[in-house]
Amino acid sequence: MEYSRSAEVPVRLMTYNILRGGRDAESQVRLAAICRLIRQVAPDILVLQECNDFERDGMRTFHRVERELGMRGVLSPAHSGFHVALFVRQAQLIETRLLEREMHHAALAAQLEVGSFRCMIVGAHLCPFGGELRLAEARLLSRFVREEHVFVLGDLNSISPHDAAAQRTDQWRPRHRARHQLPGSGGQLDTRTISALEECGLSDTFRAAGASAPTAQTRLMPGWQNFQVRIDYILATPAAADRVTRVELIDGDLADQASDHYPLFVDLEI
Numbered sequence: 001m002e003y004s005r006s007a008e009v010p011v012r013l014m015t016y017n018i019l020r021g022g023r024d025a026e027s028q029v030r031l032a033a034i035c036r037l038i039r040q041v042a043p044d045i046l047v048l049q050e051c052n053d054f055e056r057d058g059m060r061t062f063h064r065v066e067r068e069l070g071m072r073g074v075l076s077p078a079h080s081g082f083h084v085a086l087f088v089r090q091a092q093l094i095e096t097r098l099l100e101r102e103m104h105h106a107a108l109a110a111q112l113e114v115g116s117f118r119c120m121i122v123g124a125h126l127c128p129f130g131g132e133l134r135l136a137e138a139r140l141l142s143r144f145v146r147e148e149h150v151f152v153l154g155d156l157n158s159i160s161p162h163d164a165a166a167q168r169t170d171q172w173r174p175r176h177r178a179r180h181q182l183p184g185s186g187g188q189l190d191t192r193t194i195s196a197l198e199e200c201g202l203s204d205t206f207r208a209a210g211a212s213a214p215t216a217q218t219r220l221m222p223g224w225q226n227f228q229v230r231i232d233y234i235l236a237t238p239a240a241a242d243r244v245t246r247v248e249l250i251d252g253d254l255a256d257q258a259s260d261h262y263p264l265f266v267d268l269e270i
Helices: 029-041 054-068 129-144 172-180 190-199 253-258
Strands: 009-015 044-048 072-076 084-088 092-098 105-116 115-125 152-155 231-236 244-249 262-266
Touching: 009 029, 009 115, 009 129, 009 152, 029 054, 029 253, 044 115, 054 072, 054 084, 072 092, 072 105, 084 105, 084 115, 084 244, 105 129, 105 231, 129 152, 129 190, 231 262, 244 253
Parallel strands: 009 044, 115 152
Antiparallel strands: 009 262, 044 084, 072 084, 092 105, 105 115, 152 231, 244 262
16 A cells, blocks of 8 residues: 655654564664655654664664654653654654653653644553553553643553454463453453543544554564454544544555554644
8 A cells, every 4th residue: 555645744643663673683674664664654753662772872773763764853761671762854842751760661742843733742652561550651641631732642552442342362362361451350351541541531543533443463473363453542632633634554565574563644634
């Protein structure tokens, strides 16, 4: 599918978990594929998760990605090594807060302007291991949902309450069940994190657009056939959601080879 954009698209917002910094052993073949895919999509605002090793050798990989994408970025380092980064093309960064200490991985909150349009971008990679930690992280992020135009996006490692009924958990690996089922519930899925974000006024842009729940795992994820579960999101406040004109999951051969997650983007009318 072709994702090149026309001049009529005012702003494109994208999120992508790139799997261990796009690096396998000493090879950066995946990182080259990741940059190629992002250039095809041509986002104006980009949030990446798992920017592992981007800070090494004087931020060498981070600056390489900036050059290859023609964007400038901010890195939110994580104690776990799974960093989060924000890249922008034309937008002006007004204020940025890095949330590495409060998170298992990392998150950032950036107020920016694109022309006369001002918004808050909250990019996050929530804890994969336990629902209680994810819920606490979501409540932290909800503190930034105070402005008119707010987007919360990234790998939230959480199942939506609207997707739970369709899941076949009997086919999941034990580690997936341990991460996403409520302890002592007899197998009930833990949907508290997305519910908490919805309760603070955020809506799921893909669900609001009537898109079927997009799957999140590519062929690079072990056991991908049995764990086609959505854990990546672009959430928005009502005023921000009203500006969304298109939602899209990026799939195909290049996406299958580049990471274990499919990237998402939305187009905004500003």
